[in-house]
Amino acid sequence: MPSERLRTLPILGDRIGEIEQICAKYPERRSAILPVLWIAQKQEGWISEDAMKEVAEVVGVTAAEVYEVVSFYTMFHQHPVGRHHIALCKTLSCAVCGAHEVSAYIREKYGFDAGKSISRDGRFSIEEVECIGACTEAPAMLVGEKLHGDLTPKSIDDVLGKLD
């Protein structure tokens, strides 16, 4: 039974019932840190310092330990992102097959100012990441949790053009 204190947490409070069910599957609460972080990210779209403190309290670790996990995995966002987040692979196979050109195309076509990771309209954010396991379909990107490979300007527009 979660404490009343956990139910009042601003970010995770209304998901505490679900979080308790997840924690109950593990021998130690701290082992639930990854799924609880996913919930935190779903709540706000990214993981703020406040969210890290709440996750720490919920699973019984320090905020520094939560930060270590968040900073290790690129799928956790430490800054606000657009409505649709693009993780574009920059590792060797994708680099050789045109990842740089893909990045330039997306940034130009979808309205990113130089050096910015969020488009002017807030619709997209982009991040260059290490291999996403789709090397045979290079160049590849994730949009949210969905993988898209063999990217061309047309296939990029087919994917991104449909998103609001």
Ligand code: FES
């Ligand atoms: S190198 Fe890009 S998916 Fe593996």
